[in-house]
Amino acid sequence: MKTFEDLIQEVQKPGLCRQCGGCVSFCRAAHYDALEMGPKGEPRYKDVSRCSECGLCYLVCPEVNELVEETRARLSWAEPIGSVDMVCMARARDPLIRELSTDGGTVTAMLLHLLETRRIDGAIVSRQPGPFQRLPFLARTKKDILLSAGAVYAAAPEASFRGGRCSTYVSSASSLPELEARGVARAAMVGVPDQILAMRKMETMHITPSDRIQYYFGLFCSGGFEFGPRRRARLEAMGGFSWPQVERVNLKERLQIHLTGGEQADIPLERMDFMIRPACRYCRDYSAELADxxxxxxxxxxGWTTVIIRNENGKKAYFEAREAALEEMEPSKMAPLRTTALELIRHYSQAKRRRGVKRRAELEATVA
Ligand SMILES: Cc1cc2nc3c(=O)[nH]c(=O)nc-3n(C[C@H](O)[C@H](O)[C@H](O)COP(=O)(O)OP(=O)(O)OC[C@H]3O[C@@H](n4cnc5c(N)ncnc54)[C@H](O)[C@@H]3O)c2cc1C
Incomplete structure (x- = not known):
């Protein structure tokens, strides 16, 4: 049986650990309390004497291949991007939600609808204490969910860039143990692909805290990016803008930098390699293939969100929210867009998978 020690050797030391928080969240939720997240976001031993060497932390790691096949089979995963039942374009009906959100506010509107109809008592999301800084967060009220809307960056004066890491990635799973402590029996989880995989592996093993997650909302992800001062300066030079001009940043086909006065400076993702978090270079999932x-x-x-509905659970949640809280694009406009969107998603997924596999092979060759 492999243990956390093997995770250190096989995943952390070679630089593959994404810091999703999956291993720590299981250990804490099961009250073993042998692991914790360190100050740089790295999982580490908190009290090695409490480790029972059960090996479950090893199995839930998204970088470890064990359980991936079983989990995929359980969720009817299919090539090339996982199960796809429907693709839609939607946005929140409420203009306030649209204003606060990254794209159409569909994630936020669906979470609110689930909360208001008592399908969930809370949601694992992330909130933004400063520009490009995010913290894992268990939202339990409408206000909490609204405060955690949005994903990448909203306008902020340069002075408010605080010390500490500026990254678009957050260890969302590390707030999962709070579900029990705060009496949340049914939750939704919003996460990037590796976070969804870690939780789905827990679900495959029927281990805590996955029993509390009723809905998995995955976010497309071309990678987590670091926005430290030197990288911000390089980006400024590349895009020919200055940060005080920036109103909003979003990631789609490119990094879109929306400037005051309606101008936009776009940076192709291929040119952002210098900003990608090292461990994200090995990720092989773009579209959160195991989400609902x-x-x-x-x-x-x-202003719209592309939605891939992957299973009955997701379909029911989406259809119910569509009745009350979402506006779906008119069918005649949506039909051609959904075809192009699906092609784009397949293209980006294939490119990300190829890159991840190649880099992983190169890494293994250097380690061997
Ligand atoms: C690191 C990252 C990379 C992304 N890359 C792409 C991309 O390449 N292409 C693309 O099309 N879309 C990408 N997205 C998704 C996109 O930015 C939007 O989140 C998505 O379109 C949903 O928009 P929305 O307006 O419906 O969501 P909103 O209503 O704004 O809700 C977003 C939800 O995501 C949560 N959240 C924010 N940041 C994180 C995080 N780091 N980890 C976990 N949860 C978080 C928020 O708390 C909120 O609940 C990325 C998102 C992230 C976080």
């Missing part, structure tokens, strides 16, 4: 519903801006017009 995956959402992103790719393929959708500005």
């Amino acid at each position: 519903i995956s959402m992103g801006g790719l393929g959708a017009p500005e």
Whole structure:
């Protein structure tokens, strides 16, 4: 049986650990309390004497191949991007939600609808204490969910860039143990692909805290990006803008930098390699292939969210929210867009998978 020690050797030391928080969240939720997240976001031993060497932390790691096949089979995963039941373009009916959100606010509107109809008592999301900084967060009220809307960056004066890491990635899974402590029996989880995979592996093993997650909302993800001062300066030079001009940043086919006065400076993702978090270079999932519903801006017009419904659970949640809280694009406009969106998602997924596999093979060759 492999243990956390093997995760250190096989995943952390070679630089593959994404810091999703899956291993720590299981260990804490099961009250073993042998692991914790370190100050740089790395999972580590908190009290090695409490480790029972059960090996479950090893199995839930999204970088470990064990359980991936079983989990995929359980969720009817299919080539090339997982199960796809329907693709839609939607946005929140409420203009306030649209204003606060990254794309169409569909994620936020669906979470609110689930909360208001008492399908869930809370949601694992992330909130933004400062520009490009996010923290894992268990939202339990309408206000909490609204405060955690949005994903990448909203306008902020340069002075408010605080110390600490500026990254678009957050260890969302590390707030999962709070579900029990705060009496949340049924939750939705919003996460990027590796976070969804870690939780789905727990579900395959029927281990806590996955029993509390009723809905998995995946976000498309071309990678987590670091926005430290030097990288921000390089981006400024590349895009020919200055940060005080920036109103909003979004990730779709490109990094879209929306400037005051309606101008936009776009940076192709291929040119952003210098900003990608090292461990994200090995990720092979773009569209959160194991979620109930995956959402992103790719393929959708500005202000809309592209929605991939993957199973009955996702379909029911989406249809119910559509009745009350979502506006779906008119069928005649949506039909051609959904075809292009699906092609784009397949294209980006294939490119990400190829890159991840190649880099992983190169890494293994250097380690061997
Ligand atoms: C790191 C990252 C990379 C992304 N890359 C792409 C991309 O390449 N292409 C693309 O089309 N879309 C990408 N997205 C998704 C996109 O930015 C939007 O989140 C998605 O389109 C949903 O939009 P919305 O307006 O419906 O969501 P909103 O209503 O704004 O809700 C977004 C939800 O996501 C949660 N959230 C925010 N950041 C994180 C995070 N880091 N980890 C977990 N949850 C988070 C928020 O708390 C909120 O609940 C990315 C998102 C992230 C977080």
